[in-house]
Amino acid sequence: MLAKCSAEGMEIEQCDVDTAFLYGKLEEEIYMELPEGLRELLELAEAEGEDDVVCMLLQSLYGLKQTSRVWNETIDKHLKSVGFEPADADPCVYTRGEGEDECIVCLYVDDMLIASRQKAVIASVKAGIAEKFRIKDTGRARFILSIEIDYDMERRTLGISQKAYTESIIKKFGQENAKPCLTPLEPGVQLTKSDEPQTEEDKAKMKSRPYRSLVGSLMYLACGTRPYISVAVAKLSRFLENPGEKHWDAGIKVVRYLLKTKDVGIVYDGLLGTQLEAYSDADWVGNRDDRRSVSGMLLMLCGAPVVWRSTFQKTVALISTEAEYMALSDCVKECVWMRRLLKDIGAEQVGATVIYEDNQGAMALAKNVGYQARTKHIDIRYHFIREKVVSDEVELEYVDTNNQLADFMTKGLSSKTLRYLMMRSNVGPKLETSN
Numbered sequence: 001m002l003a004k005c006s007a008e009g010m011e012i013e014q015c016d017v018d019t020a021f022l023y024g025k026l027e028e029e030i031y032m033e034l035p036e037g038l039r040e041l042l043e044l045a046e047a048e049g050e051d052d053v054v055c056m057l058l059q060s061l062y063g064l065k066q067t068s069r070v071w072n073e074t075i076d077k078h079l080k081s082v083g084f085e086p087a088d089a090d091p092c093v094y095t096r097g098e099g100e101d102e103c104i105v106c107l108y109v110d111d112m113l114i115a116s117r118q119k120a121v122i123a124s125v126k127a128g129i130a131e132k133f134r135i136k137d138t139g140r141a142r143f144i145l146s147i148e149i150d151y152d153m154e155r156r157t158l159g160i161s162q163k164a165y166t167e168s169i170i171k172k173f174g175q176e177n178a179k180p181c182l183t184p185l186e187p188g189v190q191l192t193k194s195d196e197p198q199t200e201e202d203k204a205k206m207k208s209r210p211y212r213s214l215v216g217s218l219m220y221l222a223c224g225t226r227p228y229i230s231v232a233v234a235k236l237s238r239f240l241e242n243p244g245e246k247h248w249d250a251g252i253k254v255v256r257y258l259l260k261t262k263d264v265g266i267v268y269d270g271l272l273g274t275q276l277e278a279y280s281d282a283d284w285v286g287n288r289d290d291r292r293s294v295s296g297m298l299l300m301l302c303g304a305p306v307v308w309r310s311t312f313q314k315t316v317a318l319i320s321t322e323a324e325y326m327a328l329s330d331c332v333k334e335c336v337w338m339r340r341l342l343k344d345i346g347a348e349q350v351g352a353t354v355i356y357e358d359n360q361g362a363m364a365l366a367k368n369v370g371y372q373a374r375t376k377h378i379d380i381r382y383h384f385i386r387e388k389v390v391s392d393e394v395e396l397e398y399v400d401t402n403n404q405l406a407d408f409m410t411k412g413l414s415s416k417t418l419r420y421l422m423m424r425s426n427v428g429p430k431l432e433t434s435n
Contacts, residue, residue: 003301006158006270010115013122014141018134020110024060024070082128087344150431159431161265162225169217180259185232185412192288195246211243214251227308228408234310265430268302274347278355280331281406282323293317295327296409304426310409321361329382352395358404363396
């Protein structure tokens with residue numbers, strides 16, 4: 001949504017609903033004991049001879065398991081009542097109107113981003129919400145979910161970054177004065193189960209290290225604005241149950257890398273338009289423990305990533321072509337979903353989505369329906385790629401490995417190569433602007 005807004009010069013404003021969970025109406029009969037604060041009512045009930053007094057809830061309360069769903073149903077009903085329709089691809093994205101009157105609402109629990117070309121449209125939507133709920137209007141969207149948003153409306157560029165959150169991670173793990181690292185994961189570094197503690201003494205020592213907190217903190221950053229640390233986080237996540245000293249040191253190295261990249265973010269260049277393109281790559285047998293490969297993908301809008309993923313494949317690939325083909329399958333699935341979402345928010349794609357692939361064998365397999373002895377074992381579910389190629393939803397194009405932007409999603413790279421791929425992906429210094 002942010003990329004579309006940068007391309008079409010849409011204003012983005014923000015508001016949140018105060019005590020949102022208290023607005024929902026409960027469908028079930030739910031009873032609760034009287035809290036201590038209702039002492040007078042409790043004493044009155046006891047005076048009338050009632051020993052076990054409970055009250056029936058008419059509206060939702062914080063702490064109920066139904067509360068989140070009930071609130072979502074409540075705000076969904078209200079938005080629909082004022083003309084908004086939820087997107088088929090994402091029920092938390094709502095749209096209304098076309099052209100100058102177009103408006104998009106993105107919902108995250110009780111936080112909302114509201115976008116339109118006209119500020120008057122945004123104001124009317126906020127006023128409609130305020131009639132039903134008590135809201136906090138924070139004006140132009142600057143900060144949401146620990147993500148900072150910067151604009152340059154004249155150049156139609158928009159940047160997202162997490163400098164404050166990054167600094168909090170550095171401070172949390174005591175690395176303010178540490179020597180910075182040049183990369184989050186050095187080339188050739190292997191993290192394996194053989195590095196896990198084997199003795200009870202070593203296990204007890206590692207219990208004092210907040211490894212899960214470290215990985216969780218880095219994961220939130222990787223998912224928010226830092227795709228280039230995703231592969232390091234994916235590898236660290238494999239050892240949450242029994243991390244060793246080497247795993248901890250590798251996690252701290254990622255934090256030390258953040259010392260040099262606190263200001264790095266993603267910049268969407270709206271002048272490049274909203275035509276979706278993607279990059280798919282794999283690191284064959286990248287996991288030394290079970291020989292599973294690593295899949296990596298980047299989906300790009302306005303010249304920068306909007307979706308990225310680094311994951312270990314679920315089965316062992318016997319040849320490199322198979323690993324690339326499995327990664328390509330995941331990328332195609334994500335592209336199909338993204339095309340639906342873009343259509344829902346008024347950025348319908350023209351023609352096929354180009355996916356850049358650096359493995360000629362995987363490309364040939366995707367285009368050839370014939371029998372291949374070396375690839376006959378590949379699970380049929382991956383062959384839906386062919387269907388999407390034939391239907392012109394996706395188009396495969398070869399890119400040499402040096403320009404494969406998804407390369408940093410699959411393995412550790414040298415600092416020079418990483419910087420080059422980040423620059424090509426519009427991942428760099430946060431957008432500095434005065435407006």
